[in-house]
Amino acid sequence: MSVRQAWVVREGATAAAWFDVRLTFADGARLEALAVLSGQGVRVEDVRARPPLSLDDLAVLAEWLESPLFDACVPDGSGTASPGSRRARPAWPGGREERRLVAREYRAAREEGGDPVLAVMRATGHGRRRSLRLIGQARDDGFLAPRRARR
Numbered sequence: 001m002s003v004r005q006a007w008v009v010r011e012g013a014t015a016a017a018w019f020d021v022r023l024t025f026a027d028g029a030r031l032e033a034l035a036v037l038s039g040q041g042v043r044v045e046d047v048r049a050r051p052p053l054s055l056d057d058l059a060v061l062a063e064w065l066e067s068p069l070f071d072a073c074v075p076d077g078s079g080t081a082s083p084g085s086r087r088a089r090p091a092w093p094g095g096r097e098e099r100r101l102v103a104r105e106y107r108a109a110r111e112e113g114g115d116p117v118l119a120v121m122r123a124t125g126h127g128r129r130r131s132l133r134l135i136g137q138a139r140d141d142g143f144l145a146p147r148r149a150r151r
Helices: 056-061 062-073 096-110 116-124 128-140
Strands: 002-011 014-024 029-039 041-050
Touching: 014 056, 014 062, 029 062, 041 062, 056 062, 056 128, 096 116, 096 128, 116 128
Parallel strands: none
Antiparallel strands: 002 014, 014 029, 029 041
């Protein structure tokens, strides 16, 4: 289960935030949804599932998504963000764990047919050059296959 904020659009005093929601079940089934938090509430705009959802599964979809979306959308009021910070970068571990997570994001994007570098950029909050460096380090550590065969 993962919920990530994809982007925020501000217009005047109002804002709408989009969230990517991914669920993986024990039997290997996967569900991806795009949810929007705005002044009117939370809406689910897009749902993709493999294998396709049955009508019974669609009936319980709201129950599956309710708790993770609530946790991601509703601020906890803990005041963890410093008022002087200009960039909001997601919490991300460093070192070997960082390279393992970079490899996971890279492989997931490749399997879905997306841009793996862009997926790493979104996950880490780093720019393209730093993300490419992290991907190279993940290759060097053996988390990803080598780019080309060495002779």
